Amino acid sequence: MEQKNTIYDIAKALNITAATVSRALNNNPKISENTRKLVLETAAKMNYKQNKLAKSLRNGKSFNVGVIVPRIDSNFFASVIRGVEDELHPEGYHVIICQTHEDEKREIDNITTLLNAQVDGILMSISKMSEENEPIIKRVVKNNVPFIFFDRKKSIDGVSSVTIDDFEGGYLATKNLIEQGCTKIAHLCGDQSLEIYQNRLKGYKQALLDNGLKYNQDYVIQTKSNLDAGKNAVVQLLALNEVPDAIFSSSDFAALGAIQELKERGVKIPDEFCVFGFGNEPFTRYLELSISSVDQSPLEMGKMAAKVFMEQINNTDNIKIEKKVVLKPELQIRQSSTRSN
Amino acid sequence: MEQKNTIYDIAKALNITAATVSRALNNNPKISENTRKLVLETAAKMNYKQNKLAKSLRNGKSFNVGVIVPRIDSNFFASVIRGVEDELHPEGYHVIICQTHEDEKREIDNITTLLNAQVDGILMSISKMSEENEPIIKRVVKNNVPFIFFDRKKSIDGVSSVTIDDFEGGYLATKNLIEQGCTKIAHLCGDQSLEIYQNRLKGYKQALLDNGLKYNQDYVIQTKSNLDAGKNAVVQLLALNEVPDAIFSSSDFAALGAIQELKERGVKIPDEFCVFGFGNEPFTRYLELSISSVDQSPLEMGKMAAKVFMEQINNTDNIKIEKKVVLKPELQIRQSSTRSN
Numbered sequence: 001m002e003q004k005n006t007i008y009d010i011a012k013a014l015n016i017t018a019a020t021v022s023r024a025l026n027n028n029p030k031i032s033e034n035t036r037k038l039v040l041e042t043a044a045k046m047n048y049k050q051n052k053l054a055k056s057l058r059n060g061k062s063f064n065v066g067v068i069v070p071r072i073d074s075n076f077f078a079s080v081i082r083g084v085e086d087e088l089h090p091e092g093y094h095v096i097i098c099q100t101h102e103d104e105k106r107e108i109d110n111i112t113t114l115l116n117a118q119v120d121g122i123l124m125s126i127s128k129m130s131e132e133n134e135p136i137i138k139r140v141v142k143n144n145v146p147f148i149f150f151d152r153k154k155s156i157d158g159v160s161s162v163t164i165d166d167f168e169g170g171y172l173a174t175k176n177l178i179e180q181g182c183t184k185i186a187h188l189c190g191d192q193s194l195e196i197y198q199n200r201l202k203g204y205k206q207a208l209l210d211n212g213l214k215y216n217q218d219y220v221i222q223t224k225s226n227l228d229a230g231k232n233a234v235v236q237l238l239a240l241n242e243v244p245d246a247i248f249s250s251s252d253f254a255a256l257g258a259i260q261e262l263k264e265r266g267v268k269i270p271d272e273f274c275v276f277g278f279g280n281e282p283f284t285r286y287l288e289l290s291i292s293s294v295d296q297s298p299l300e301m302g303k304m305a306a307k308v309f310m311e312q313i314n315n316t317d318n319i320k321i322e323k324k325v326v327l328k329p330e331l332q333i334r335q336s337s338t339r340s341n
Numbered sequence: 342m343e344q345k346n347t348i349y350d351i352a353k354a355l356n357i358t359a360a361t362v363s364r365a366l367n368n369n370p371k372i373s374e375n376t377r378k379l380v381l382e383t384a385a386k387m388n389y390k391q392n393k394l395a396k397s398l399r400n401g402k403s404f405n406v407g408v409i410v411p412r413i414d415s416n417f418f419a420s421v422i423r424g425v426e427d428e429l430h431p432e433g434y435h436v437i438i439c440q441t442h443e444d445e446k447r448e449i450d451n452i453t454t455l456l457n458a459q460v461d462g463i464l465m466s467i468s469k470m471s472e473e474n475e476p477i478i479k480r481v482v483k484n485n486v487p488f489i490f491f492d493r494k495k496s497i498d499g500v501s502s503v504t505i506d507d508f509e510g511g512y513l514a515t516k517n518l519i520e521q522g523c524t525k526i527a528h529l530c531g532d533q534s535l536e537i538y539q540n541r542l543k544g545y546k547q548a549l550l551d552n553g554l555k556y557n558q559d560y561v562i563q564t565k566s567n568l569d570a571g572k573n574a575v576v577q578l579l580a581l582n583e584v585p586d587a588i589f590s591s592s593d594f595a596a597l598g599a600i601q602e603l604k605e606r607g608v609k610i611p612d613e614f615c616v617f618g619f620g621n622e623p624f625t626r627y628l629e630l631s632i633s634s635v636d637q638s639p640l641e642m643g644k645m646a647a648k649v650f651m652e653q654i655n656n657t658d659n660i661k662i663e664k665k666v667v668l669k670p671e672l673q674i675r676q677s678s679t680r681s682n
Contacts, residue, residue: 026457027450064454072422072438078414085440089447094454097413097438099426106430109368113405113435116367117458256627286597288629 005046013042026063028092065309066114068098068107068124070152075281076298077125080150083302084123091310093120102127111136121146121309126154128193146312150305151296152196160312160323162305166196169294169329170203173248173276176292176331178211180339182246182274186219186237188230188258190250200250200278219244223254230257238265245273246337252277252284252293259289259336274337290334297327346387354383367404369433406650407455409439409448409465411493416622417639418466421491424643425464432651434461443468452477462487462650467495469534487653491646492637493537501653501664503646507537510635510670511544514589514617517633517672519552521680523587523615527560529574529599531591541591541619560585564595571598579606586614587678593618593625593634600630600677615678631675638668 007025011018016035024031024039031039042048067084069077085095096117098110107127114122122140126133126149134156140147141158149161177185187204190197201220208215218240223229230249234257237244249255255277259269267273269289277284277293284291304325312321348366352359357376365372365380372380383389408425410418426436437458439451448468455463463481467474467490475497481488482499490502518526528545531538542561549556559581564570571590575598578585590596596618600610608614610630618625621636645666653662 027446027453062457064458066437071419072413073416073419075414078412081413081440085442094450095439096407096454096458097440098436099422099438101426105368109435112368113437116403117405117437117460119458283624283627286624287627 005048010039010042010046010048013046014038023092028063029090030092061120062118063093064096064117064119065093066096066098066119066122068100068110068122070100070102070125070127072097072099076279076296079298080302083299084306087303087306100127104128104132107133108136111140120313123148123150123305123309125150125152128191146309148305148308150301152194158320158322160308162301162308162325164296164301164327164329166199167203169278170200171207172329172331173278173294174204174207176333176337177246177248177274177276178207178213180274180337183213184242184244185246185248186244188223188233188247188249188251188254189220190223190225192222197250204248223251225251225253227253227257227260230254231261234258234261248276250278252279252281252291255291259291270335270337270339276337280332285334289336292334292337293332295330295332297330301327346389351380351383351387351389355379364433369404370431371433402461403459404434405458405460406434406436407439407460407463408436409441409451409463411441411443411466411468413438413440417620417637420639421643424640425647428644428647441468445469445473448474449477452481461654464489464491464646464650466491466493469532487650489646489649491642493535499661499663501649503642503649503666505637505642505668505670507540508544510619511541512548513672514619514635515545515548517674517678518587518589518615518617519548519554521615521678524554525583525585526587526589527578527585529564529571529588529590529592529595530561531564531566533563538591545589564592566592566594568594568598568601571595572602575599575602589617591619593620593622593632596632600632610677611680617678621673626675630677633675633678634673636671636673638671642668
């Protein structure tokens with residue numbers, strides 16, 4: 001049988017560590033171009049086969065990190081991923097992405113897929129609250145694979161998270177509408193099985209309370225994050241006896257749908273009706289009537305989640321670290337909530 | 342030493358094939374819920390460790406497919422990926438995604454990362470033309486890992502591709518502008534190192550020729566795909582002695598920037614100036630002045646690329662298949678190019 005050379009043989013031949021060989025073969029940017037060339041040449045000379053790399057990495061690191069998001073076609077999640085990459089790429093890590101389409105079964109599939117792909121850690125924003133994904137997440141954590149939630153999380157022992165203060169975001173957006181003179185503020189509140197939407201609703205309620213406005217249950221409509229949901233909500237709200245004069249929407253997409261429907265019905269924005277979104281999707285500023293929105297610092301969120309991962313992967317003391325990072329939201333006040341006087 | 346059970350042992354115990362066990366452990370939807378439960382229970386009883394799965398899959402299939410795109414925060418690429426997933430998920434495949442940020446070094450990194458993650462195939466849209474990524478792509482193909490280009494491709498023997506007819510897209514968009522009465526049509530032509538942009542430019546030229554309009558080199562500006570590029574192009578075009586009366590932009594983002602700058606300068610769209618984009622990004626229809634654009638059927642493109650992958654992975658005859666699929670583009674004619682008379 002042919003004698004097969006390993007990365008350890010290459011390391012020995014070059015008098016460098018096996019880790020350096022592994023990183024060089026893996027195109028880790030921390031390795032100088034000279035070393036990389038030398039390793040590749042030596043590997044070729046020694047007839048080293050690349051498919052052995054995976055095997056050698058089994059016991060070490062793959063330098064791959066998995067990110068799981070509900071959907072990639074949202075500027076928010078795409079920007080978080082960009083932040084993760086910006087932080088991890090200089091450390092020699094590659095990011096691989098999976099999307100769940102809000103389907104919990106796919107979420108579990110994705111975790112399995114990434115583990116099979118030998119990732120060193122998983123950063124995830126959950127699809128919806130449920131009990132089904134807890135066992136697999138707990139198993140990941142038990143196996144000392146760093147697992148970090150960002151934005152949408154659930155509370156699981158040992159799992160770190162990076163979120164924004166959704167309560168504060170809901171509070172500030174509602175307060176802005178009150179300052180514009182709105183007194184009958186409706187809220188499109190999103191799927192209440194997710195903590196982020198629960199907290200935005202709580203912030204909305206608290207802002208009403210702190211400003212002497214009464215909470216009206218008819219003004220709170222649970223909506224999906226799309227245009228039609230916003231349009232339908234407006235139809236419902238305008239049919240009320242006491243028609244609202246503003247909407248705080250937990251979704252920019254629903255906010256846009258609401259604005260389109262209001263315009264269709266001849267309601268003047270912002271003079272007769274103000275609208276505030278959430279998420280700061282790029283289209284909110286492209287529109288002729290630009291939409292006020294809550295910015296969630298996605299780039300910073302991604303970088304922070306990556307930093308938490310790095311802390312955990314570099315933690316050789318076998319101490320369990322659980323870290324909760326909460327970022328501050330920032331209002332982007334635009335035309336849809338800015339009255340002239 | 343402890344005797345370790347493999348998927349073959351589980352298969353034997355249940356009198357099913359190892360492939361079925363592997364699929365069940367991998368949450369393949371082709372496997373019934375009952376079988377999956379049975380396999381999981383048996384695996385647990387036999388103390389089968391999941392990390393052995395990767396090893397067992399080494400010689401078979403991982404049921405993971407890698408998709409590499411320049412960026413995920415574009416509706417076009419996100420929709421292609423959706424199409425790939427829609428086609429492959431029922432077949433039991435999981436899709437993992439990498440982005441290159443138009444950086445060729447990362448492109449090569451991503452291919453290595455996906456190979457290390459044991460994917461069964463790679464679908465890729467290239468970042469830019471260059472010689473550097475050819476060796477690794479040729480190596481992938483040589484190792485019988487299906488490799489398929491979509492949208493942005495280069496010509497490499499043995500590599501299949503799914504694209505749209507960019508020439509036709511450029512031709513039809515330009516023809517639409519001519520039919521609206523425009524005679525001095527400028528073109529924002531994108532990075533000419535990519536075939537797709539070369540072909541859109543060729544389509545533009547041919548449409549001018551076929552309609553008796555002369556080609557004016559001053560009217561063709563190479564731009565990036567962003568708002569500022571479109572704004573700057575308008576500044577340049579309006580400074581010409583013979584000011585154009587229309588723009589066909591190879592990018593919706595540049596088209597939007599152009600429209601913003603034209604409005605800023607009081608140019609009336611579409612009466613004094615028409616604009617046609619490319620890509621059919623969702624914002625083009627959200628705007629108050631909606632933008633005409635060329636739709637590239639991204640969902641269909643993704644499905645088709647996935648079908649080509651399936652053909653290749655199921656090709657047991659060891660025959661090399663190279664397939665070139667070209668889809669038809671479709672015009673979405675909106676306000677920015679529709680004159681009232």
